[in-house]
Amino acid sequence: GENVEQHPSTLSVQEGDSAVIKCTYSDSASNYFPWYKQELGKGPQLIIDIRSNVGEKKDQRIAVTLNKTAKHFSLHITETQPEDSAVYFCAASPGTYKYIFGTGTRLKVLA
Amino acid sequence: GAGVSQSPSNKVTEKGKDVELRCDPISGHTALYWYRQRLGQGLEFLIYFQGNSAPDKSGLPSDRFSAERTGGSVSTLTIQRTQQEDSAVYLCASSLRQGQNEQFFGPGTRLTVL
Numbered sequence: 001g002e003n004v005e006q007h008p009s010t011l012s013v014q015e016g017d018s019a020v021i022k023c024t025y026s027d028s029a030s031n032y033f034p035w036y037k038q039e040l041g042k043g044p045q046l047i048i049d050i051r052s053n054v055g056e057k058k059d060q061r062i063a064v065t066l067n068k069t070a071k072h073f074s075l076h077i078t079e080t081q082p083e084d085s086a087v088y089f090c091a092a093s094p095g096t097y098k099y100i101f102g103t104g105t106r107l108k109v110l111a
Numbered sequence: 112g113a114g115v116s117q118s119p120s121n122k123v124t125e126k127g128k129d130v131e132l133r134c135d136p137i138s139g140h141t142a143l144y145w146y147r148q149r150l151g152q153g154l155e156f157l158i159y160f161q162g163n164s165a166p167d168k169s170g171l172p173s174d175r176f177s178a179e180r181t182g183g184s185v186s187t188l189t190i191q192r193t194q195q196e197d198s199a200v201y202l203c204a205s206s207l208r209q210g211q212n213e214q215f216f217g218p219g220t221r222l223t224v225l
Binding site: 097099103 | 142150152203210213219
């Protein structure tokens with residue numbers, strides 16, 4: 001069945017450094033790739049998304065890249081701040097309402 | 112405006128009991144999802160409602176799980192004869208319409224089955 005692998009499961013970076021989270025999907029029909037941030041005790045919140053007709057998208061300190069050939073997509077956070085500490089989830093959607101989520105990355109930004 | 116709300120925020124129950132979890136989606140959102148999030152795991156799709164269409168129940172793990180959505184708004188997820196492996200956070204999300212649109216999540220209900 002459809003599967004999304006996410007790495008690493010935990011990531012610690014110094015404040016100001018960059019963080020990169022990578023995902024791989026299995027369903028070649030996937031054409032929409034959102035990223036969600038989940039803070040402690042809250043539901044996930046969309047932070048950025050990318051569609052398959054685009055290779056890269058940026059929004060201030062966050063960017064997402066997509067390699068459709070390799071079925072990889074990545075989240076890049078630059079100049080990390082303590083408030084970036086959270087669990088991040090990638091997801092892939094094959095053109096329907098269904099999202100297949102990765103298992104999450106716990107990011108800790110050390111002050 | 113108000114976001115997605117869920118109640119209760121925490122529920123502790125004994126094995127074998129039934130539980131009901133409630134979700135109030137954002138007003139006007141026609142699509143509603145339930146997910147299960149086990150400790151340290153990703154979000155596992157359970158069920159999807161879209162307007163008056165028949166729901167997609169393909170993610171429900173057993174016939175002990177059921178959900179309904181009354182009047183196209185509030186939804187309840189019912190787990191009968193709870194088991195310890197049902198312990199998880201149950202998340203509800205709504206989106207404006209069908210398709211690849213932003214899902215707005217509630218804070219979840221943490222269910223603990225003793």
